[in-house]
Amino acid sequence: MKLLYRIGCASLLSLGLISSAQAETPRAAWHAQIGHGYSQLAAATSELEKTADSYCAAPSPASMQALKEQWLSAFSAWQAVRFVGFGPIEENTRAWKFQFWPDPKNLTASKVDYWLNGDKDITADAISRDSVAIQGFPAVEYLLYDERIIDTDKALPAERSCNLLTAISSNLDANANALNTDWTALEERYLSVEDYDNGTLQSAMQSLELLADWRLAAPIGERGNGKPNPYVADAWRSGQSLNTVHASLQGLSDYFVPGLTLLLAENDQMTLAEQFNQQLNKTLDHFEQLPADIAPLMETEEGRKSLKALLEDVNTTKTMLTGPVSAALSVVRGFNSSDGD
Amino acid sequence: MLSRRQVLRAGLASATLLSLSGCAASHLGRRNASLQLLSAVDDDKGQHFITAVSQTGEQAFMVPVSERCHGGCPQPFGDHVVIFARRPGRQMHVINTRSGALQQSIHAGDGYHYYGHGVYSPDARYLYVTMNNYTNAEGLIRVYDAMDGYRAVTDYPLDGIGPHELRLHPDGETLIIALGGIETHPDYDRMKLNIASMRPALLLMDRRNGQITQRFAPSHHQLSCRHLDVSPQGVVIAGYQYEGPDMDTPPLIARLDTNSMRFSELELPYEEVKGLKNYTASIAISPSSPFTVITAPRGHRAIIINHHSGELVQRVPVPDVAGALPYGEDGFLVSSGLGGLFLLSPESNQAQPHGDYAVHWDNHLTPGVFS
Numbered sequence: 001m002k003l004l005y006r007i008g009c010a011s012l013l014s015l016g017l018i019s020s021a022q023a024e025t026p027r028a029a030w031h032a033q034i035g036h037g038y039s040q041l042a043a044a045t046s047e048l049e050k051t052a053d054s055y056c057a058a059p060s061p062a063s064m065q066a067l068k069e070q071w072l073s074a075f076s077a078w079q080a081v082r083f084v085g086f087g088p089i090e091e092n093t094r095a096w097k098f099q100f101w102p103d104p105k106n107l108t109a110s111k112v113d114y115w116l117n118g119d120k121d122i123t124a125d126a127i128s129r130d131s132v133a134i135q136g137f138p139a140v141e142y143l144l145y146d147e148r149i150i151d152t153d154k155a156l157p158a159e160r161s162c163n164l165l166t167a168i169s170s171n172l173d174a175n176a177n178a179l180n181t182d183w184t185a186l187e188e189r190y191l192s193v194e195d196y197d198n199g200t201l202q203s204a205m206q207s208l209e210l211l212a213d214w215r216l217a218a219p220i221g222e223r224g225n226g227k228p229n230p231y232v233a234d235a236w237r238s239g240q241s242l243n244t245v246h247a248s249l250q251g252l253s254d255y256f257v258p259g260l261t262l263l264l265a266e267n268d269q270m271t272l273a274e275q276f277n278q279q280l281n282k283t284l285d286h287f288e289q290l291p292a293d294i295a296p297l298m299e300t301e302e303g304r305k306s307l308k309a310l311l312e313d314v315n316t317t318k319t320m321l322t323g324p325v326s327a328a329l330s331v332v333r334g335f336n337s338s339d340g341d
Numbered sequence: 342m343l344s345r346r347q348v349l350r351a352g353l354a355s356a357t358l359l360s361l362s363g364c365a366a367s368h369l370g371r372r373n374a375s376l377q378l379l380s381a382v383d384d385d386k387g388q389h390f391i392t393a394v395s396q397t398g399e400q401a402f403m404v405p406v407s408e409r410c411h412g413g414c415p416q417p418f419g420d421h422v423v424i425f426a427r428r429p430g431r432q433m434h435v436i437n438t439r440s441g442a443l444q445q446s447i448h449a450g451d452g453y454h455y456y457g458h459g460v461y462s463p464d465a466r467y468l469y470v471t472m473n474n475y476t477n478a479e480g481l482i483r484v485y486d487a488m489d490g491y492r493a494v495t496d497y498p499l500d501g502i503g504p505h506e507l508r509l510h511p512d513g514e515t516l517i518i519a520l521g522g523i524e525t526h527p528d529y530d531r532m533k534l535n536i537a538s539m540r541p542a543l544l545l546m547d548r549r550n551g552q553i554t555q556r557f558a559p560s561h562h563q564l565s566c567r568h569l570d571v572s573p574q575g576v577v578i579a580g581y582q583y584e585g586p587d588m589d590t591p592p593l594i595a596r597l598d599t600n601s602m603r604f605s606e607l608e609l610p611y612e613e614v615k616g617l618k619n620y621t622a623s624i625a626i627s628p629s630s631p632f633t634v635i636t637a638p639r640g641h642r643a644i645i646i647n648h649h650s651g652e653l654v655q656r657v658p659v660p661d662v663a664g665a666l667p668y669g670e671d672g673f674l675v676s677s678g679l680g681g682l683f684l685l686s687p688e689s690n691q692a693q694p695h696g697d698y699a700v701h702w703d704n705h706l707t708p709g710v711f712s
Binding site: 086087088090091092093096102104105186189332334335336337340341 | 383411427428457505528529532533534536537567585586587588620622638639641660661662663677678679701702703704
């Protein structure tokens with residue numbers, strides 16, 4: 001870390017990256033920032049649980065609006081930490097319990113329908129022991145937005161729908177709290193095991209690749225057979241599929257970039273750190289001009305052009321991380337080690 | 342840590358050291374000894390191929406395939422080698438070893454996928470393949486008649502999920518099957534659908550009737566039993582992949598002596614187990630010595646053990662090492678996903694580069710001929 005002080009804090013400060021004094025090493029920064037992201041998620045799911053309870057206790061257009069807003073806020077908090085693919089999130093398919101994705105067979109719908117049509121007791125505990133497809137944010141979204149629910153007598157605040165809403169929200173909150181606790185418990189190990197540098201970098205790379213190829217290129221038809229597939233996007237039911245992409249990129253900027261910058265600084269690569277940060281900010285700037293969802297943009301030539309421009313910048317960000325940044329940090333992205341069998 | 346470029350450079354620099362020992366050919370050679378090995382590979386653009394290396398170290402062919410492939414097995418007569426699409430792929434490819442041509446591709450059929458491994462009966466008549474019926478997530482062994490155009494003959498149920506590698510016991514009658522315990526479905530690509538409720542096992546099966554004669558369970562339900570090999574004396578070494586928290590360091594190598602039916606897990610020193618990163622790729626037993634290699638691509642190392650005593654013999658750093666075959670009297674040939682083949686010896690803790698190829702070697706090496 002001495003090296004970092006030698007290059008001077010000015011350049012780091014100009015990036016706005018030193019936010020707390022305890023972030024002395026790249027891994028300390030990552031642990032603190034990701035921990036912040038997880039605690040934000042836990043706070044947001046706790047709010048969601050409360051909002052769901054109040055809505056079901058006193059349904060009104062206003063409390064429905066509050067519920068929808070809180071769902072989006074909590075789902076966005078999840079998007080912001082979705083790049084973390086190692087540590088406690090890896091255990092027991094936890095990531096899917098927040099968001100079962102992709103869902104080509106619409107398992108989310110069949111699982112929710114199954115619970116609504118049956119007569120089993122709906123409790124958070126029962127939900128936690130059922131399929132991951134019933135446990136996550138998309139299941140709540142289905143209850144809130146899907147016409148298969150809202151245009152029928154199952155529409156909220158129908159009794160079983162309300163029971164399901166509060167049970168899923170409560171289970172989501174329990175899962176977010178456990179994740180947060182387990183991440184905190186990982187601190188000593190995360191700080192002492194050097195290999196987590198590699199793991200954290202690879203995790204961010206994979207999430208950017210997934211975001212570019214599947215969350216953006218596939219829905220707009222810039223991948224595979226060129227046929228747009230809107231259902232592979234996140235949050236298509238609620239029309240928030242660009243907001244979620246935005247939240248994930250912002251999460252990378254908030255929780256990943258500070259540690260990355262410190263690590264690049266340790267390796268005498270401040271220019272590269274600044275270039276990457278600029279490229280990510282340029283990508284984030286697109287969202288100022290974009291609506292919440294992909295779908296309306298696909299209807300006009302101009303809209304499609306703006307999506308392609310966004311994709312181009314996401315791809316440049318991705319290539320910069322997997323190419324020059326990865327090379328400068330000697331990241332081993334093994335063929336067998338990253339996806340063996 | 343080495344970058345891919347550094348690794349490739351190291352490979353090129355040492356290419357002059359590449360010695361082609363005659364003993365390799367005589368050891369592996371049976372009838373048509375032209376091919377040393379086959380493997381699934383990717384090129385730098387991510388395109389999938391099956392490639393082969395001749396006994397003289399030349400890359401004999403590159404057959405493009407639509408899905409990434411995994412393991413394979415040589416037909417006992419040396420006519421062809423079958424390479425399987427990897428989990429949850431649905432094709433197996435019959436490669437003619439003489440012409441290098443893709444002779445036939447067999448589809449798993451509606452509702453089924455392969456796991457990437459198979460084995461022939463000693464008379465080359467039947468091919469036994471691990472599969473998943475993904476409509477009910479039931480693992481099975483499908484028996485193909487290799488002499489009737491790979492017609493599916495029968496299915497043997499396994500009472501379990503996720504069979505992976507299998508080998509034939511030296512008795513010629515018993516199949517030894519690694520049951521991973523993990524549910525997958527082609528619609529969800531490679532996602533693991535049942536990590537909380539896994540029930541992995543090492544199974545012995547009578548290949549004539551599909552009866553499971555023995556079942557051994559790893560010491561933890563999230564130790565997925567994936568790969569194995571068996572010695573001519575009937576000692577089985579199996580490798581696990583642990584699906585639990587990464588701070589745990591459970592045992593990763595199991596040993597079954599099929600003479601006494603004693604099943605045990607190797608107790609290696611903590612640091613050694615930790616260095617494998619809870620993940621083993623290939624197991625290769627040297628048929629003419631007491632040594633076995635286990636590759637650990639996440640740990641970027643291979644270890645050689647004495648499979649009789651269970652002791653660690655060598656720890657050899659090799660980046661992204663995965664494929665493995667016995668080589669010579671007591672050595673091994675291993676492949677790296679970053680490029681390059683390497684020779685390992687029980688006498689050395691360093692890998693010796695053995696040819697540089699512009700490919701990413703996938704998980705397993707398949708011998709070009711049956712031995």
